[in-house]
Amino acid sequence: MVPSPDTHPPLRVAVLGCGVVGTEVVRRLVTDGDELAARVGARLELVGIGVRDADVERDPVVDRALLTTDATSLVEKADVVVEVMGGIEPARTLLLHAVAHGAGVVTANKALLAQDGPTLYAAADAAGVDLYYEAAVAGAIPIVRPVREQLAGDTVQRVLGIVNGTTNYVLDTMTTQGLGLDEVVAEAQRLGYAEADPTADVEGYDAAAKAAILASLAFHTRVGLDDVDRTGITGLSADDVAWAARTGHVLKLLAVAERATGQDGTAGVLVRVQPVLVTADHPLASVRGAFNAVFVEAEAAGELMFYGRGAGGAPTSSAVLGDLVQVARHRVLGGKGPVESSYAALPVLPAGDARSRYQVRLEVADRPGVLAAVAGALADQGVSVEAVRQTTALDADGRPVATLVITTHTATERAVRATVDVVDALDAVHRVVQVLPVL
């Protein structure tokens, strides 16, 4: 029999956190109630909203009578708990409490999942309830469920892309408007893209959490935040942005998770987040503002690209509501979402095993023989040169300073770092300005 909201008792939904995302989740539950009920086969009854302070001014769509500071009691009376408060505690304890009480859970909390996902999975599995988290990676873009469910029959080789809206917005605005990093981060906060502490965005922790989640799902292997080699965007200057454009690239913070073979032949995975010089005609170069884009390369499927809004209240609420409908359908029709799949248990390889082309930018003395010395140092380390470009400008004291931009052929990060140390020690090299992978 087709389930109907007229015959099925309503499902009690608790929302924890009423900030940027929580407010939009509540809005959809209120304004789209009839549609959602028809899709689920039961009404989704919002039974309470857990907040820190019930007295602060809120969007009028939020019914103040539903606000409570007693989140523990709230989750005890829910069939489905939606956690959009963020942070590790009390989110973790509340989700475990919800699961122990038999509630299905939906969360947007990538920080918690990357730190303690296996505990949540185990608890949900033991209780026989759902744990869904589409909003935790790349906001509105369906990427968690495609990798976790639809690609479960394929072998994913690599996942690569832009998974943090704030840093993409910041780098994009620095490039197009020449603004400084701090100024643009403040705007990203105002627009609801940034984390409560935007350090998580600009230092790459948020992207690293998402990379860990995607890698765990793609490779059926546990990958935690500490397994991700992470570099944020705070080390990038306006000069780096300008040089990127001058050499035909766009600077992007990329997350890369891939199967790889280590120095000793071990098959494993490599997971990293780092600023990358993306060649201007690559599709990722045209991902603007807070948009995200993720490529998935799988053995049978080939290359798939996922693109859309990676941050912001309304887009993220779409992913949360999609999960909520799925969990609710399971309550009505029976069935359950996937459990953790970590059977492959592949080792996480050291970052030095990562292979890429690199751009090395040096300031060198403007005299004959310098290029030969630098090229010799690279060759000694087995790093071959694809292209070299030299420009000369006068420094503050009127002395000529040459900038050497070297693009290498594909090499391991280990070899490139070793080479850079040798090059840095050369008399003719004033300083190594920047070393960045090239895509």
Ligand SMILES: NC(=O)C1=CN([C@@H]2O[C@H](COP(=O)(O)OP(=O)(O)OC[C@H]3O[C@@H](n4cnc5c(N)ncnc54)[C@H](O)[C@@H]3O)[C@@H](O)[C@H]2O)C=CC1
């Ligand atoms: N803003 C975005 O674009 C996206 C956010 N997310 C995730 O969604 C979650 C929520 O993010 P936002 O809504 O942007 O954050 P937010 O800071 O705007 O909202 C969080 C709300 O939870 C409340 N809260 C915190 N601790 C609480 C507690 N102990 N009890 C009751 N309420 C508490 C805060 O007072 C705040 O109102 C985070 O995990 C974030 O990483 C995921 C995807 C996109």
Ligand SMILES: N[C@@H](CC=O)C(=O)O
């Ligand atoms: N702060 C995050 C929000 C979405 O996950 C971002 O900027 O991407």
Ligand code: NA
């Ligand atoms: Na998503």
